[in-house]
Amino acid sequence: MSVGVVSSVLNQLSTFIVEEAKLLRELGLEIQGIVNELEHMKAFLMFAEGIEEEEDPRLQVWISQVQDAAYDIEDIVDEFRLRCNHQDGVKFCGLAQKIFGSMKSLRARHQIAHEIEGMKSRIKSICEGHKRYQTYYGTPNQAPSTYPSAVNNLWRDCRDDALLVEEANLVGIDSPKQQLISELLDHDPRLKVVSIFGMGGLGKTTLVKKIQQDVGSEFEVIVWISVSQTYDMLEVLKELIHQLFQEIRKPVPREVASLMSTDQLKLFVKGFLKDKRFLIVFDDVWDIKFWDGIKWALPDKVNRNRVMLTTRIEDIAYASSVEFSTYVHKMQSLSQEDSWILFCKRTFKDSCCPIHLKKVALRIMKKCEGLPLAIVTIGGVLALKDRSRIDEWKMVQHSLGGEVVIKGKLDNIKSILSLSYNELPDHLKTCLLYASIFPEDYKIRESRLIRFWISEGFVMEKTGMSTYDVARAYLHELINRSLIQIVRGSYDASGRMYHIHDILREIILSKASRRNFAIMATGKQRWPKKIRRLAIHDFKFAAESRGHFKYLRSMVIFKSVEPLPTSILSKLLRGSSRLLKVLDLGGTQLEEIPEEVFKLYHLKTLNLKGTRVKDIPKAIGHLKNLEFLDLSYTNVRELPNEILKIEGLIHLIVFDKPSDSTFVLNGFKGPKGIVKLSCLEWLCHIEANEILIREIGELKHLKVLGIKSLRQQDGKQLCSSLGKLSNLEDLCLRAIKDDEMLDLDDMNLVVHSxxxxLQVLSLWSQLRNVPKIISSLQELTSIELGWSRLMVDPLEYLQCLPNLRSLFLYKAFDGKSLCFKAGCFLKLENLILWRLYNLRELRINKDAMPNLRELSIISLESLKELPWGVKYLTKLQLLYIGGIMDEVIVKQVRGPCEEISHIPKIRIHTEVAESKEAPVRKKPLLSYHTSIRHLRYFVTNEESREPTDD
Known part of the structure; x- marks a missing residue:
């Protein structure tokens, strides 16, 4: 993590030297000298952080010194920029302005010269420690073997223990085991690779071992190779040959043992296996280069040969798919039911959980989040506790609420999960650590996390990619490595949600706290002298401790049931650093923005989402470095012209949900000339006007665009402008009212330009027909059609979209019959049909929507029975019936019904239609939040809400 801090500072220093070369002159060489020393220390830090768990106090002190120095250098640079560039709102004219500016710049240069001289001396002292530790520990290229071997031995011991577990004591493996055996024993004659991936502790090795035992009689030769992070290909091949000869009960011939090159050994293995039917397991693969090397030793003959591979990294699991037939299985966490069974087996042996312990036992089990390793390990600790002493059990529970501090067996969990963290590149370590600021069980919104990373300077620039896309690639890499988990149900870029396993979160929280990377303010902890990043859960307590905040770069206040008075926030900000880069006040019920906010010259992210703010003052123009402004779900309806002074603005998001169920979205009136903000990538939801529609095509970087209050006559010019936006991924177009006809016929002409x-398309207006261009948008994953009142079947234009996963139709079709045909909507997972008032027949043919998981039917009053063919939706997990529905349907759902008996979860929230006239509800059943982007959370979390970014 310290490596990431130093890397970030080095990037800023390099930019600073280039930008300020004329001002710095002789200081340039001084700063370059500091850069050179930091580069040397960074190389050693990359090694030193690998042995951090040894907790050598002298080494830890040195690492802290380097990190603090890097932070202080960052402060010096930003203070210099602040003094030279920020005029604090004071304006002068002519000669007086020039004189004042030069005096101020001169003072700033004198000050930075003095501070750099002090840093130079400090860096020199730290370098002496660097040289001592390099001598003691060795260089990064000659790392001592004590730590890695100790970790590998611990990991190997844990894996060996897992292999000794009796199958009778395992739970939740029957279904995946049978599926994997079926893949291994199918009749495909060529070499086939079966890969299993998932985070550490899910039981991949245990599962594969049990499968190997069950299929052993089907193969002539079975070999198990443990690869690990520190594999040596030469040694792997020698071990492979050794096991092969063990299988045929012969010693390895001398001539084979004398072979020294990897190529010779690969050729020997290939020749040995060419006439045999084999199963080879490569367990715990960390490097895709391993597969690229070992595949040349595997003959692809027609003997139905098989390879099994376990890994934590998704890309490795799919690496073999280029050359060979491949089946990939993603390991899932245990369900709550299976988790409880395993927990009780491990903790109480053959007994049941005593009633007086059940509450605390369930809480402990929940912390494990279905991770078998954690359940078995913690169960083993609890098995030794006195069952009459509930206080001892509560101590274990509380120890899992912060850093995992129980010594002994629980250290294994920490060490095993830490392997994945330690293997990360330094920039990904820093990004993952930032996720520690989010509360336990929090659902993290993709856009919010990425904005934090960019604002803090953790994301490196790459040619041909926007910074946001680079950050998104970072996030995908963390998902790929099973360190961040996707929350299902997010199909658009603005709404994807993620989660970190509780125990992994405790590990990164511990690392972040130990290095003063981030502090969680809950009202219980002591404050360190310097706080760089602060996540506030108790803002009253935090405001009283504002003296510690003068070094802050990031302040995030999470939701509170109490309003946040402007006076308390002002008080808190007055004690904070002027160098703050992230200020996130989302959901705090703030009513007015304190004037102190507009003095934060370096501020890059300002999030006021979900607050009660109504007005944005002209002082917003002082925030010259602002890149992300989120005013969603606020009462803001207009932005001042001063917003145009923020030339680097990337995300501008302003809208509010409507107060009723008409779905008329409240957006904002933008100033004239908003296209001057040429860096904009997100702009929503802005009110349409003639100039905007004509000029919007000039914002070439736009990826997310929402325009509201469109009129019929806007259609032709709008289509012409949209044709210029080749980077657009998410488009929402809304008419001024629900009976306004929007002419989008010309949209068909922009398909080639x-x-x-486009991945997400949302059209809210009356339509003559579905724009034909839609069937050409092969990347579409989500479509909303609202108010369309089409008489032609919209499914004809949508059914063959190859990547469509989510479809929402609201007052979109006035016909009487819809039919989902066989072989169509192959990837669709979520379907919502709402207020299709005339719909009398809904048919689902066999082999239509084979991957549908959630079906929501809301206020289809004319529909007289459940959709015909719902029984064919074999993967359906949730059926939601809401709004005003016919009494027959309600009875079908509530009574025994064979058509829907296979669906695990059915929810009903309806009123019975008493006549053909649709009854009017005084209070809407569902609000705007329940559009395609939000309905899933209302339905699935109706009974148990979790903390979330929504």
Whole structure:
């Protein structure tokens, strides 16, 4: 993590030297000298952080010194920029302005010269420690073997223990085991690779071992190779040959043992296996280069040969798919039911959980989040506790609420999960650590996390990619490595949600706290002298401790049931650093923005989402470095012209949900000339006007665009402008009212020039027909059609979209019959049909929507029975019936019904339609939040809400 801090500072220093070369002159060489020393220390830090768990106090002190020095250098640079560039709102004219500016710049240069001289001396002292530790520990290229071997031995011991577990004591493996055996024993004659991936502790090795035992009689040769992080290909091949000869009960011939090159050994293995039917397991693969090397030793003959591979990294699991037939299985956490069974087996042996312990036992089990390793390990600790002493059990529970501090067996969990963290590149370590600021069980919104990373300077620039896309690639890499988990149900870029396993969160929280990377303010902890990043859960307590905040770069206040008075926030900000880069006040019920906010010259992210703010003052123009402004779900309806002074603005998001169920979205009136903000990538939801529609095509970087209050006559010019936006991924177009006809016929002409990258499309207006261009947008994953009142079947234009996963129709079709045909909507997972008032027949043919998981039917009053063919939706997990529905349907759902008996979860929230006239509800059943982007959370979390970014 310290490596990431130093890397970030080095990037800023390099930019600073280039930008300020004329001002710095002789200081340039001084700063370059500091850069050179930091580069040397960074190389050693990359090694030193690998042995951090040894907790050598002298080494830890040195690492802290380097990190603090890097932070202080960052402060010096930003203070210099602040003094030179920020005029604090004071304006002068002519000669007086020039004189004042030069005096101020001169003072700033004198000050930075003095501070750099002090840093130079400090860096020199730290370098002496660097040289001592390099001598003691060795260089990064000659790392001592004590730590890695100790970790590998611990990991190997844990894996060996897992292999000794009796199958009778395992739970939740029957279904995946049978599926994997079926893949291994199918009749495909060529070499086939079966890969299993998932985070550490899920039981991949245990599962594969049990499968190997069950299929052993089907193969002539079975070999198990443990690869690990520190594999040596030469040694792997020698071990492979040794096991092969063990299988045929012969010693390895001398001539084979004398072979020294990897190529010779690969050729020997290939020749040995060419006439045999084999199963080879490569367990615990960390490097994709391993597969690229070992595949040449595997003959692809027609003997139905098989390879099994376990890994934590998704890309490795799919690496073999280029050359061979491949089946990939993603390991899932245990369900709550299976978790409880395993927990009780491990903790109480053959007994049941005593009633007086059940509450605390369930809480402990929940912390494990279905991770078998954690359940078995913690169960083993609890098995030794006195069952009459509930206080001892509560101590274990509380120890899992912070850093995992129980010594002994629980250290194994920490060490095993830490392997994945230690293997990360330094920039990903820093990004993952930032996720520690989010509360336990929090659902993290993708856009919010990425904005934090960019604002803090953790994301490196790459040619041909926007910074946001680079950050998104970072996030995908963390998902790929099973360190961040996707929350299902997010199909658009603005709404994807993620989660970190509780125990992994405790590990990164511990690392972040130990290095003063981030502090969680809950009202219980002591404050360190310097706080760089602060996540506030008790803002009253935090405001009283504001003296510690003068070094802050990031302040995030999470939701509170109490309003946040402007006076308390002002008081808190007055004690904070002027160098703050992230200020996130989302959901705090703030009513007015304190004037102190507009003095934060370096501020890059300002999040006021979900607050009660109504007005944005002209002082917003002082925030010259602002990149992300989120005013969603606020009462803001207009932005001042001063917003145009923020030339680097990337995300501008302003809207509010409507107060009723008409779905008329409240957006904002933008100032004239908003296209001057040429860096904009997100702009929503802005009110349409003639100039905006004509000029919007000039914002070439736009990826997310929402325009409201469109009129019929806007259609032709709008289509022409949209055709210029080749980077657009998410488009929402809304008419001024629900009976306004929007002419989008010309949209069909832009297919070759724009919209080809569109993934999310939301159209809210009356339509003559479905724009034909939609069937050409092959990247579409989500479609909303609202108020369309089409008489032609919209499914004809949508059914063959190859990547469509989510479809929402609201007052979109006035016909009487819809039919989902066989072989169509192959990837669709979520379908919502709402207020299709005339719909009398809904048919689902066999082999239509084979991957549908959630079906929501809301206020289809004319529908007289459940959709015909719902029984064919074999993967359906949730059926939601809401709004005003016919009494027959309600009875079908509530009574025994064979058509829906296979669906695990059915929810009903309805009123019975008493006549053909649709009854009017005084209070809407569902609000705007329940559009395609939000309905899933209302339905699935109706009974148990979790903390979330929504």
């Amino acid at each position: 724009g919209l080809l990258n």
